[in-house]
Amino acid sequence: MSTNHAVLAHHFENLEQQRETAAFGMWIFLATEVLIFGAIFTCYAIYRLRYPLDFEAASARLNVLIGSINTIVLLSSSLTMALSVHATRVGRQQMLLTCLLLTILLGATFLGLKVVEYYQDYKEKLVPVLAFDPDEWTQIEGVEAPVQPQRVQLMLVFYYIMTGLHAAHMIVGMGLLIWLVIEARRGLLTPVRYMPVEVIGLYWHFVDIVWIFLLPLLYLTGTHQAPPWLPIPPIHF
Amino acid sequence: MSSAITTGFVPQAKTRPPRTPGENYLNVAFGVKSWLLTTDHKRIAILYLVTLTILFFIGGAAATVIRLNLMTPNGELVPADTYNKLFSAHGIIMVWFFLVPVVPTVLGNFLVPMMIGARDLAFPKINLLSWYVFTIGAIITLWALLAGGVDTGWTFYTPFSSKYARTNVLPTMIGIFISGFSSIMTGLNFIATMHTMRAPGLTWFRMPLFLWAHYAASIILVLATPVLAMALILVGVERAWGIGIFDPELGGDPVLFQHLFWFYSHPVVYIMLLPAMGIVSEIVTCFSRKHIFGYVFVLWSSIGIAVLSFLVWAHHMFVAGQSVYSALIFSALSYMVAVPSAIKVFNWTATLYKGSIAFETPLLFALGFIALFTMGGLTGLFLAALGVDMHVHDTYFIIAHFHFIMVGGSVMGYMGGLHYWWPKMTGRMYSDFLSKLAALIIFVGFILTFLPQFVLGYLGMPRRYHVYPPEFQVLNVMSSAGASILAVGYVLPLFYMLWSLYAGKPSGPNPWGATGLEWQTPSPPPPHNFDETPIVTTGPYEYSIEESALVH
């Protein structure tokens, strides 16, 4: 009873209400997140349809290998995150700590690989403004219509904004996970007070799902060429 | 005991920390720290009230210089580029730093927990954080506007904002971007609170319409604001690094920016308007002593407006080169918004019909809202018509239309709500005579300011111009004269309301004899609102029960 009292915030009637509210608040926040990513996905889709060849040419130069490894890393981190929630609810403190630390490790691996990838992009002159060579895009073999460097830049800018925004979310998530580790070591995450893990877990899974969309949109677009019998006319809106 | 029966709320036995008699949220703690670190929704509402009042008068000062400059056709008062910065500052401050937050963060913050019988909002710390985030955003924007200013107008159209403007576009946008997070936090808090913290017996369809209006507005806050954030990020990237996201020379499309911007900025009008409509529903029922006519219709019209508001944005772009077919569809959808809006106006009128009306100050403001909003809404239908819009687009007709909605609607509603709940917030009554005078002055001043602008716009005077042909001077002088009357009307409440804090007579818990849980508490309310969690046994607006109880 005394633990319940310390866990229950003053403005809630009971723990059930407090838990429900915490989870509900996170779902609303994720709705906001869907709209912020939705806005840039829409912009990307519009230009992708308008300039298919340029976007495919740029996409073909991105590092599909690192992108794929990162996908596996991130999906694994979702598993360990889900296991942390389970461990908290059944009160297995050691398992909770292990799973949280594994999640952090996998998140750090993702971000580390992302940094490596960005650096390689830089060396390959794929960064608009910083390192970009317009001339290398004007003569690509096997592409019928001429690719325009400024449209390639457009694709690359979307790549950096989208992956950058995703990475920013990852960094926030890492901070939250570190906070969870501190809480767990102080023994504050218990079957009574498991909501912090569950709510942050929701956030973490959402960030993963965003990546599931980023992978095909950005990396896999360039792995094939548009079939010649499918002319995609420019869209005017 | 009789009061519990007549108003339909039975106190529920529940252990609460005992409260010293006479303790309220204002006198429970003193000092700057007790305010800046508070998580009490009522104190946060007061923090917002002070902040937003300051911002309102800063935005109003810019409008004053604009109207003074337009007294003469040649615009002798300020040079053209200063004029551009003035109308930009006026629009930016009034839209993002007054109208969007004002009703939710002041009255909503204060009343949402009280109306649902809760001790606080769902996330009190996030609520306080939202005030800090908002204030930081406001300070950055104000600094950007004062240190050089911005001349793009509040709409930041590309490629002007991204390429050509040589003013503080980026800092201004950063300020707006930051303040957007406070909008999201407020909306999120309201939605979560209404879903999970309603008192026992307070079912969804017993909620006061004020809450429904805030629920609808919160949906828009949560779903539209992130799109603006992304639009601002993209313009910022383009402006800072010269990437052609919206620049046709580099493969971008400026119309795409307008789509993103209006996807937020049309619904935002309803963030301003819906909470004010909620206020009017409360006031109209209270001062006609009647149940609202067609509760479910008014309720669903709020939700209907929120949904439709996301489907009409391109009516701002009829002349922006979008395809004829999408223009047709957006025109038709814009007409549809009139239906839920009209339902509200008709139902308020039907509520007043055969009511025992008391013309107290809040009702005067509410009636002003109904009159001015109706005019603003009907002229909005002119603008939804493709042919008419071609003629009056970017003229003073537009200016007049949206000021009728935003000032005649939202600000009137806010003033009504502030007067209605002021006794609850402070425990004091303001001057009856001066407040009625203020309501009258604001109404007359408003009409005189903005009615001539419809004519000006119809005759072809474009908006945002620093000079105009001499034949428009008479109407412009009328408008400026009205603006000076309007200014008096807005300054007056500042004085008598502050005066009421010192010399106002105590209001008692329920000066208007209103139903609603917030009136069941002492004025000002205790820190945790209710000593016991109330149980709700009837719907809102059971004024007929009270009347019949009085007869017996």
Ligand SMILES: [Cu+2]
């Ligand atoms: Cu609109």
